[in-house]
Amino acid sequence: xxMAQSAVAEAPPPPVxxxxxxxxxxxxxxxxxxxxxxGLVYFLISGWNPPLFERWAPAYLSGxxxxxxxxxxxxxxxxxxxxxxxxxxxSRNRFLSALAYGYVYFFRxxxxxxxxxxxxxxxxSFRPQLQAVGLWDFFREGFNCAVLAxxxxxxxxxxxxxxxxxxxxxRGQWEAGAALGLHRLQILRKIILPQALIVALRPYGNEIILxxxxxxxxxxxxxxxxxxxxxxxxxxxxxYQTYIWAALIYLALVESLRHGVEWIERRITRHLIR
Amino acid sequence: MRIxxxxxxxxxxxxxxxxxxxxxxQEQVVRIGTEGAYPPFNNLTADGKLEGFDxxxxxxxxxxxxxxxxxxxxxxxxxIPALQAGKFDAIIASxxxxxxxxxxxxxxNKYYNTPPAIVAPKDTDIKGVTKEDLAGKTLxxxxxxxxxxxxxxxxxxxxxxxxxxSQEFLLDLANGRLDAANDDISVIEEWLKTPDGQCCKIxxxxxxxxxxxxxxxxxxxxxGETELADKFNAAIDAIRKNGKYKQxxxxxxxxxxxxxxS
Amino acid sequence: MPSKWTLxxxxxxxxxxxxxxxxxxxxxxxxxxxxxxxAIGFFVALAKKSEEPSLKLAGDIYTxxxxxxxxxxxxxxxxYGAQIGLQNVIRLFRPEAxxxxxxxxSGMVALGVxxxxxxxxxxxxxxxxxxxxxxxxxxxxxxxxxxxxxxxxMPQLIRVALPGLANLWLILLKDTALVSAIGLSxxxxxxxxxxxxTREAFLFFGVASLLYLxxxxxxxxxxxxxxxxxxxxxxx
Numbered sequence: 125x126x127m128a129q130s131a132v133a134e135a136p137p138p139p140v141x142x143x144x145x146x147x148x149x150x151x152x153x154x155x156x157x158x159x160x161x162x163g164l165v166y167f168l169i170s171g172w173n174p175p176l177f178e179r180w181a182p183a184y185l186s187g188x189x190x191x192x193x194x195x196x197x198x199x200x201x202x203x204x205x206x207x208x209x210x211x212x213x214x215s216r217n218r219f220l221s222a223l224a225y226g227y228v229y230f231f232r233x234x235x236x237x238x239x240x241x242x243x244x245x246x247x248x249s250f251r252p253q254l255q256a257v258g259l260w261d262f263f264r265e266g267f268n269c270a271v272l273a274x275x276x277x278x279x280x281x282x283x284x285x286x287x288x289x290x291x292x293x294x295r296g297q298w299e300a301g302a303a304l305g306l307h308r309l310q311i312l313r314k315i316i317l318p319q320a321l322i323v324a325l326r327p328y329g330n331e332i333i334l335x336x337x338x339x340x341x342x343x344x345x346x347x348x349x350x351x352x353x354x355x356x357x358x359x360x361x362x363x364y365q366t367y368i369w370a371a372l373i374y375l376a377l378v379e380s381l382r383h384g385v386e387w388i389e390r391r392i393t394r395h396l397i398r
Numbered sequence: 399m400r401i402x403x404x405x406x407x408x409x410x411x412x413x414x415x416x417x418x419x420x421x422x423x424q425e426q427v428v429r430i431g432t433e434g435a436y437p438p439f440n441n442l443t444a445d446g447k448l449e450g451f452d453x454x455x456x457x458x459x460x461x462x463x464x465x466x467x468x469x470x471x472x473x474x475x476x477x478i479p480a481l482q483a484g485k486f487d488a489i490i491a492s493x494x495x496x497x498x499x500x501x502x503x504x505x506x507n508k509y510y511n512t513p514p515a516i517v518a519p520k521d522t523d524i525k526g527v528t529k530e531d532l533a534g535k536t537l538x539x540x541x542x543x544x545x546x547x548x549x550x551x552x553x554x555x556x557x558x559x560x561x562x563x564s565q566e567f568l569l570d571l572a573n574g575r576l577d578a579a580n581d582d583i584s585v586i587e588e589w590l591k592t593p594d595g596q597c598c599k600i601x602x603x604x605x606x607x608x609x610x611x612x613x614x615x616x617x618x619x620x621x622g623e624t625e626l627a628d629k630f631n632a633a634i635d636a637i638r639k640n641g642k643y644k645q646x647x648x649x650x651x652x653x654x655x656x657x658x659x660s
Numbered sequence: 661m662p663s664k665w666t667l668x669x670x671x672x673x674x675x676x677x678x679x680x681x682x683x684x685x686x687x688x689x690x691x692x693x694x695x696x697x698x699a700i701g702f703f704v705a706l707a708k709k710s711e712e713p714s715l716k717l718a719g720d721i722y723t724x725x726x727x728x729x730x731x732x733x734x735x736x737x738x739x740y741g742a743q744i745g746l747q748n749v750i751r752l753f754r755p756e757a758x759x760x761x762x763x764x765x766s767g768m769v770a771l772g773v774x775x776x777x778x779x780x781x782x783x784x785x786x787x788x789x790x791x792x793x794x795x796x797x798x799x800x801x802x803x804x805x806x807x808x809x810x811x812x813x814m815p816q817l818i819r820v821a822l823p824g825l826a827n828l829w830l831i832l833l834k835d836t837a838l839v840s841a842i843g844l845s846x847x848x849x850x851x852x853x854x855x856x857x858t859r860e861a862f863l864f865f866g867v868a869s870l871l872y873l874x875x876x877x878x879x880x881x882x883x884x885x886x887x888x889x890x891x892x893x894x895x896x
Binding site for chain 1: 711718737836869872
Binding site for chain 3: 435442446471472473476479480482483484485565566569572593594
């Protein structure tokens with residue numbers, strides 16, 4: 125890793141630091157990483173294949189677009205769906221909260237891949253019924269099925285994030301709002317949510333990152349996302365580089381998102397630091 | 399230092415989990431990679447046994463070569479990498495001999511050659527198998543196959559959907575997600591015999607293009623292992639001559655799948 | 661057409677026995693991955709909390725990479741890459757040798773590194789929850805560094821880290837489903853084959869989902885028992 129090298133190089137000359145065991149092990153490990161990084165760079169350069177790159181670069185870009193579209197639509201739909209679920213989950217109505225609990229438990233307790241198969245192949249086998257209600261055109265497309273599976277899945281996670289964040293705000297805040305004569309919804313919107321969302325930001329960011337990573341599985345239901353294009357490229361060229369390219373793109377995507385979330389978090393919690 | 403010792407222990411444990419063996423001349427086992435999702439050529443039964451034309455041919459070849467066959471099932475997409483990685487020694491899985499694949503592996507001579515075809519629902523309005531006939535239609539094909547390469551090149555006005563194996567797109571064809579599918583004619587014919595296949599019919603056979611489809615299905619082996627290739631070739635000739643091939647052929651097909659002499 | 665109950669029966673006609681073999685594979689894969697992931701995760705956490713910047717850097721690179729890559733991609737990288745890499749290394753010493761990294765080991769390693777990169781974060785925050793005074797207390801009664809770690813810190817660490825690790829275990833159980841893509845006959849793959857052959861996709865993928873759910877419920881019961889045991893030992 126070049127980053128590792130520069131970090132080592134830029135460190136100020138150690139005054140009289142002894143070579144403790146920790147330091148030796150640490151340097152050895154960083155050295156190993158640097159070696160692995162150099163090996164990777166060497167592998168990419170030695171096997172560099174311009175026709176292969178030219179052939180697949182546009183495909184990778186379009187795949188990346190599909191991945192981003194899928195994650196974006198699913199997280200927005202999931203966020204909307206999560207509102208009633210979170211509401212029901214916190215409701216005092218036994219039946220409602222049990223229902224929401226069951227929903228959350230199912231979608232968090234089973235693999236997303238199984239859910240996607242269940243919707244794509246499982247519901248796909250009920251074509252006459254779906255056609256009768258006019259939903260077949262929707263379920264016909266692998267992309268739509270993936271969006272549905274991802275939305276339902278993330279709604280369960282987002283509902284829990286929302287619930288946790290709202291419940292993290294002390295009860296006293298509700299009571300203070302009520303004492304001011306505010307309506308419950310007003311309290312929620314003006315007092316609770318602004319505080320809750322600060323707590324929820326990081327989990328939300330993590331959830332989106334998890335979705336980006338999980339989206340790689342839609343390649344298995346005919347969607348040509350980044351992973352789908354990668355599999356296609358690999359199956360045509362049998363060149364291991366194709367996987368490395370995808371790994372680098374995913375890594376860059378996830379890292380920039382993570383730093384973005386951290387940056388936002390630093391900005392919106394500035395008033396809390398003092 | 400204690401910590402490093404433990405790490406070393408852990409690493410050696412992993413290394414042991416990966417078995418290390420020497421493949422020497424005394425070895426009499428040839429590991430064969432196959433897919434198990436391509437009836438009637440290779441298929442898994444409900445109790446997990448492999449059956450099909452490829453399997454019978456492989457057993458006959460191994461018998462001829464006086465070696466023991468061991469089958470390894472592997473998903474189609476990872477077939478060639480798994481061969482290169484040494485997970486098995488030969489691929490007998492109806493793999494077409496193509497120039498693209500020859501860059502990575504060696505092939506024996508063909509052991510059968512059947513043409514591809516287009517299959518569609520019985521009430522389809524698709525008249526033929528040309529680019530125009532399929533314009534605007536959704537076509538299902540297994541990725542990493544000659545059929546995918548052909549469809550991608552030929553049916554540029556159609557929407558091509560790539561599936562991990564034939565079984566998935568045949569399922570989607572029966573479900574009505576696809577307007578048509580492209581695969582080997584024997585595979586389609588076999589499927590048409592099943593209850594699900596009742597939905598559909600063969601629209602027509604596709605004339606094979608030598609640059610894409612190649613001379614037929616061969617046995618793939620790692621590059622440079624010519625000795626094994628020669629053995630396989632001799633065995634293919636032998637079973638062609640001694641009637642074993644015809645016997646297996648007739649068990650599955652009503653016609654000769656070997657095709658013309660090449 | 662056989663009835664759904666025949667399809668779900670035990671034996672050559674039905675698929676239940678095949679699917680239960682899948683359950684066995686899924687559970688043993690998860691169980692084999694857990695100690696590996698915990699051990700690596702613990703050492704990575706130690707590195708990341710170290711005052712030595714190079715150790716910290718090495719740990720950070722590790723978590724950045726394996727938390728950033730899609731699990732499916734990590735799996736493919738290990739499955740194809742590790743095999744080719746190991747093969748080349750071993751050929752340096754013994755040209756005729758061949759290594760086989762089977763899909764179970766690949767799955768274990770890939771899921772293990774992913775698990776460990778998350779587990780290291782759990783351990784790290786658990787370490788931070790333990791006051792310095794606990795270490796000092798240990799040293800002051802004459803315990804060595806190792807003893808302090810084992811006798812004083814670890815028991816507290818486990819208690820603090822338990823909920824986070826329990827969560828990771830549930831995630832691990834679900835992630836094992838990905839190994840079906842490299843040909844390991846786990847729950848999802850076996851059900852997928854059954855769905856393909858019988859054309860009862862909804863039934864079999866539904867059964868697969870329910871089985872994962874049952875595993876999750878059993879795990880939750882187990883986790884609760886462990887948590888109770890740990891908190892009781894704390895109370896005494």
